[in-house]
Amino acid sequence: MRDFLNDVELNTLNHSCAHVMAQAVKHLYPQAKFWVGPVVEEGFYYDIDLGDQTITDDDLPKIEKEMKKICKDGKRIVRHEVSREEALKEFADDEYKVDLISNMPEGTVISTYSQGDFTDLCRGPHVDTVKKCKNFKLLKHSGAYWKGDKNNKVLQRIYGVCFPTKEELDEHLALLEEAKERDHRKLGKELGIFMFADLVGRGLPMWLPNGFTVRRILSDYIMDKELDLGYEHVMTPSVANVALYKTSGHWDHYKDDMFPAMEMDDEAYVLRPMNCPEHMMIYKSQLHSYRDLPIRMAEIANDFRFEASGALTGIERARAFTQNDSHIFLRPDQIAQEFKEVSKLILDVYKDFGFTDYEFRLSLRDPEDTEKYFGNDELWEKSENELRAVLNDMGVKYYEAKGEAAFYGPKLDVQVKSALGHDVTLSTIQLDYQLPERFELTYVDENGEKVRPVVIHRAILGSLDRFIAFLLEETKGVLPLWLAPKQVVVLPVKNEYHEEYAQEVVKKLRKAHFRVQLDNRDEKLGYRIREAQMHKIPYELVLGNNERDEGTVTYRQYGHQEQTTVPFDEFVALLNDEVEKKALQK
Structure with missing residues (x-):
């Protein structure tokens, strides 16, 4: 599938087509005023103020018909550079364009693009004629707050897509139709897997009997595999003292993604976004010898993150989810072997589910943007080099991705290609020297000295919720017999x-x-x-x-x-x- 955001030809074409759509809307709704019309991952959209009128599904074919007339007419698209004063005068009756112009920095080159009877404020670039925009399709419409602020007016947002050829458009529309059939939200409703209710809360899934059955089987499946490999399971609370997350560093680096703290009894509590701080405390509760390590601690844990409303996507991205989580406490000399064992477990699981199209990504810190990570440069360099050495020793083919590390350490992500061609992170292994330092974890070495352990964070199924969403879309809801809620x-x-x-x-x-x-x-x-x-x-x-x-x-x-x-x-x-x-x- 072509990349609308980074493919220059496709980006320019879709931006131009957004203007064709705006021109058609202006013909049909003379009162229309326009905010912005960017290119996005799925094509383009335009946010429009139609006054008291609301776009319906029946309106999209009418707009498409007018767009076809405009493309057939074949007007050239002409660029003009204007002064701020000229731009303000030209768009004086459109408060949205006036707002855009007024907020442009001094010295900005202001340009407009004209095609026949329509002129719009835009920095471009555009194709040279509207004829090139003829292979388009309007996909959907929705409401959108002006500037994304819920206190502002709701505008009409219309989405579309455009391709250089009819063949490419038809192929893309077929993929979209396939995506609809595979959408886990549609399948989840049809198969009685899960549901949402605004009265319960956005992004908070409720698992129906069929869905709970699938979750239970998956939980038992992965816990049985872990037990065979020497893991011990624990259970920790879903709420904890804010002080715990200040100690771990999550509060400083992650609090914007957490639910707000609850004040009670002169203490502040928060719903946990992950489980590593609790597992650090369990380890710290006892004295450990070098002979005890590795200690493999695992949990099927409920976690909570306050995802932005616009980012919520069924159970793939929700505000409440369940992780197949584990923390392995080990000596530095055990890193390579334990890393290999976790990798083998991942591959064993993928074999059971028939996953074959995947690759390994070594996710590293961005050395030019270290503010969002904690810890010192020496530990980061040490952990990154050790992960790289382990992967090279295993002979695993991988690629490196700067800026994709967790904020406490580098990680190996397993990127699985979905049936629709999406790159999905299912499993992850993370090497961490930072949390043992922050929690002052120790074990007694062979010389009787207290020294720091290393921690491997690992998730095999990752989030059970996301894993089930992926499975539903991969199988179109046709789960294998051992996993089917009704066999x-x-x-x-x-x-x-x-x-x-x-x-x-x-x-x-x-x-x-x-x-x-x-x-x-x-x-x-x-x-x-x-x-x-x-x-x-x-x-x-x-x-x-x-x-x-x-x-x-x-x-x-x-x-x-x-x-x-x-x-x-x-x-x-x-x-x-x-x-x-x-x-x-x-």
Whole structure:
């Protein structure tokens, strides 16, 4: 997919098309006044004041029709440079343009662009003629506060996209349609995974029975793997004293992303944004010998961050989320081996989920912008060099990214390519000398001296919420059998003849620890089968006379047309084999 922000040709074209849209809007709504029309990741938008009028879905085709006329007319786009006084006079009746001009620094070159009967304030550049903007599509509309301030008036924002050729536009629109079908917010609603309610709070997801089941299975899955590798699980509170985060450094470097502090009993408490300070305190509560290390502490932890309203994206980016978090306390000589073990765990998990398109990113501090990081240069250089050396020793292919480090240390991020081509960070491993220093953590070395441990922060599934969002979009909601909230739906052909046997099958499947649903509604069989398909349940069992009389089941797997009749025990063996192998959906 082409990059609208950094592709000069695409950026210029979309900026020009925004002006074509504004011209069309002005033709249809003479009262329209315009704020800004930038190029964004998905194309372009323009913020417009239409007075008392509100744009609806029915208006977009009308605007598109007018835009086509403008493009066909083929007027040239001409640039003019004007003085501040000339600009203020030209746009005197538009308070939005007057505001823009008035806030420009002295000496700014002010330019306008004209195309036929439309002139707009703009620094450009633009294409030379509106003819080049003909391959466009208006995508959606919404409201937007002027200057992003909720105390200001709501303007009408119209989004669009433009490409040099019709083929590129069609390809892009097909991708957008595919993205709609894969959108985890749509799938989450259709499959009963999660919900939001403004009365509960924006960005605060509520997990419905199906969603909670998926979360529970994922939690058990990763905790079992951790237990096999010597991790110990803890549980810490979701709220803590502000003093804890001042000690860790989060308060100074992260408080703008935290919920406001709550004052009570002469103390200030805050919802935690992460769990490392609490884990530091658990480690510090006991004396440790060099023989005790590494200590692998893990938690499935609820965290809270006050994300900006505009950044909230379903469960992919929410204000309440759950992390598969761990902190490993170790000696410096154990860094390489432990780093390798964590990397192996990540690759093992990715194999189970069928992830193959990923790469490693070494995220480093930006040496030219050190204000947002804490600690000293020596420790940063030491930890960055050690991570680099470990990766080189492992023979792992990676690339470096300055400015992407955590504020307390460098990290290795695993960047997974989604089905829609997005780069998503799922797992991370971070090396940290800073927090052990700030919390004065120690262990007794072989010489009887108290020395500092090193900490590895690691998240394999990362945020469970984001991981589930990623899975839903990767699979279009068709989860593998071992993870599906409902694994089997049982459908008696006619209740009066077959429900008793259906109930018996359901009881046996539940006893065998499968998640099963009986659909004995007074609806036609075909309707109930379609419903099961819509809910993407892996297996449907249709039970009629033959099945009842012979003790068999007839099953159909999701996405397949063929039906297979087998003895009940054989069907259970099939399910057990698929679950044990964590087989991917075929």
